[in-house]
Amino acid sequence: MKFEVITKDNSCNARTGRLITSHGGISTPVFMPVATRGTIRALTFRDIEEIGFEIILSNTYHLYIRPGIDILEKAGGLHKFMNYDKPLLTDSGGFQVFSLSDLCKVHEYGVEFKSHLDGSSHLFTPEKVLDIQKVIGSDIMMVLDQCTNYPVTREEAKNAVDRTVNWAGLSYRYWKDSFDTDRQALFAIVQGSVYPDLREECASRLLQHDFSGYAIGGLSVGEPKELYREMTGITLQHIPDNKPKYMMGVGSPAEILYAVMYGVDMFDCVMPTRIARNGTLYTSLGRINIKSAANSDDFSPLDPNCGCYVCRNFSRAYLRHIFRMGEISSLIYNSYHNLFFMKEFLNEIRGSIEAGTFLQVYKKWTDIYK
Numbered sequence: 001m002k003f004e005v006i007t008k009d010n011s012c013n014a015r016t017g018r019l020i021t022s023h024g025g026i027s028t029p030v031f032m033p034v035a036t037r038g039t040i041r042a043l044t045f046r047d048i049e050e051i052g053f054e055i056i057l058s059n060t061y062h063l064y065i066r067p068g069i070d071i072l073e074k075a076g077g078l079h080k081f082m083n084y085d086k087p088l089l090t091d092s093g094g095f096q097v098f099s100l101s102d103l104c105k106v107h108e109y110g111v112e113f114k115s116h117l118d119g120s121s122h123l124f125t126p127e128k129v130l131d132i133q134k135v136i137g138s139d140i141m142m143v144l145d146q147c148t149n150y151p152v153t154r155e156e157a158k159n160a161v162d163r164t165v166n167w168a169g170l171s172y173r174y175w176k177d178s179f180d181t182d183r184q185a186l187f188a189i190v191q192g193s194v195y196p197d198l199r200e201e202c203a204s205r206l207l208q209h210d211f212s213g214y215a216i217g218g219l220s221v222g223e224p225k226e227l228y229r230e231m232t233g234i235t236l237q238h239i240p241d242n243k244p245k246y247m248m249g250v251g252s253p254a255e256i257l258y259a260v261m262y263g264v265d266m267f268d269c270v271m272p273t274r275i276a277r278n279g280t281l282y283t284s285l286g287r288i289n290i291k292s293a294a295n296s297d298d299f300s301p302l303d304p305n306c307g308c309y310v311c312r313n314f315s316r317a318y319l320r321h322i323f324r325m326g327e328i329s330s331l332i333y334n335s336y337h338n339l340f341f342m343k344e345f346l347n348e349i350r351g352s353i354e355a356g357t358f359l360q361v362y363k364k365w366t367d368i369y370k
């Protein structure tokens with residue numbers, strides 16, 4: 001994998017860049033839709049292609065549980081299994097192990113957990129999650145980290161930082177020894193909860209190794225917006241500019257703008273598709289709830305400024321009707337529109353950085369999305 005910064009804004013840290021992976025190039029800042037189990041819920045890959053996404057994200061934990069590594073190995077990797085030939089990033093599964101499994105026990109050497117599905121026992125070590133991602137065939141792999149909830153005590157956060165750094169060191173050595181490091185890149189994850197000194201310590205210790213990129217983890221887990229923003233700024237200061245910077249699990253327009261201003265290049269989040277399935281849609285005029293009675297006889301498009309298939313063809317009244325009827329097409333149309341919105345939103349951000357007008361675009365959108 002290669003990364004280069006193309007344009008840098010003069011008045012803030014926003015930048016555009018180009019990531020080159022073995023399955024193709026990605027213009028940054030980029031939003032990565034989430035195909036947790038190897039598919040984007042309610043959409044097809046034909047839709048994803050049509051919208052124009054250059055990279056998607058999938059999830060190591062879920063793929064490991066089902067269909068399982070044997071099937072993925074027989075299929076020749078996830079790209080072949082799901083017939084998708086563009087870049088793929090997988091998270092390490094750490095977040096899911098800590099948040100989903102009923103019982104998880106952290107050891108120095110890894111984390112023991114019970115499957116959320118059938119209660120069977122499993123062990124993830126730094127090496128094991130890389131082996132799984134090798135079978136998946138991810139272009140960008142993530143290290144195993146210990147994600148903390150919010151709030152946590154300083155002591156717990158410090159322990160999680162120590163473990164995250166130790167595991168990252170083991171991952172780095174294993175990756176260098178046993179992988180084609182050009183074909184499969186490896187990102188480290190900065191933890192430290194909402195403690196500025198721990199964020200700084202975690203970043204500087206991870207930088208002792210030359211990872212392909214650095215992610216900000218452990219944020220957007222329930223902390224107040226101000227703390228999220230403060231930690232974003234602090235963490236990013238410590239990541240060198242020649243590395244891609246990835247903000248994990250953040251997908252609201254306002255928080256993306258803020259993070260881009262501080263230099264973030266990559267985002268992923270299930271939120272745009274999750275809220276779409278509940279009838280909440282992003283538009284150029286703000287968030288709307290398609291269920292609202294005000295839409296019952298509104299025959300105007302969902303978003304007059306959106307060029308997507310849904311906005312070109314269907315009225316708010318119709319979209320409200322099919323939502324209320326529980327039609328599958330409602331999930332499809334709503335998800336399609338919200339992902340199209342995200343793609344266009346990031347295109348506009350990138351264009352504005354290139355044109356030197358990012359702060360104007362920042363202001364325009366943060367007036368709409370607080």
Ligand SMILES: [Zn+2]
Nearest residue numbers: 306308311337
């Ligand atoms: Zn649309």
